[in-house]
Amino acid sequence: xxxxxxxxxxxxxxxxxxxxxxxxxxxxxxxxxxxxxxxxxxxxxxxxxxxxxxxxxxxxxxxxxxxxxxxxxxxxxxxxxxxxxxxxxxxxxxxxxxxxxxxxxxxxxxxxxxxxxxxxxxxxxxxxxxxxxxxxxxxxxxxx
Numbered sequence: 394x395x396x397x398x399x400x401x402x403x404x405x406x407x408x409x410x411x412x413x414x415x416x417x418x419x420x421x422x423x424x425x426x427x428x429x430x431x432x433x434x435x436x437x438x439x440x441x442x443x444x445x446x447x448x449x450x451x452x453x454x455x456x457x458x459x460x461x462x463x464x465x466x467x468x469x470x471x472x473x474x475x476x477x478x479x480x481x482x483x484x485x486x487x488x489x490x491x492x493x494x495x496x497x498x499x500x501x502x503x504x505x506x507x508x509x510x511x512x513x514x515x516x517x518x519x520x521x522x523x524x525x526x527x528x529x530x531x532x533x534x535x536x537x
Contacts (some may be wrong), residue, residue: 415527416440416457420450420475421464421491424513430462430491433516439523455484459527462519465492465502473502487526491519503518 401454415536417439421427424445431441442458444450450461461479463470475519476488487507492498502511508522 398485414438414440415459416442417523418442418444418450418453418455418458418461419463420444420447420467422446422467423464430516433520434523437520447471450475451478451482455479455482455486458484458486460486460523461488462491463488463506465498466494473505476505482486488520489519489526 397509419427419431419434419441419490420443421430427443427445431443434524442453444453445466461484463472463475467475470478472490472492479488490503490506490507490509491512493512495503495509498509507526510519510522
């Protein structure tokens, strides 16, 4: 039986937007959805490191990543707490929020992230944002 998640469709981003071999850190305690997202990102030419526990992400060598995608509601640390710890450890890359509870988040939580997406949104929205952030010809447009 194949598991599907709303918004996660296996349509590769247009080749002109693809930025190959950039490494993305994905942190979400929902294993099936995270594995699916990881596969979609790999199909689009990215290297992906998946962490199903927020504290595991804090043990990664952050200098190896160009972007991170975090969930918000996770055991141990929520997405805001994880983002703040990643920044304190030296993460200077865009950190994108991908959550199932976007409407419930405060403005104060949302503005910490480079971009915020609800998991029900089409995956093309997330892929386009990733390509935009990782395009070396574009000036940085995210908080560090």
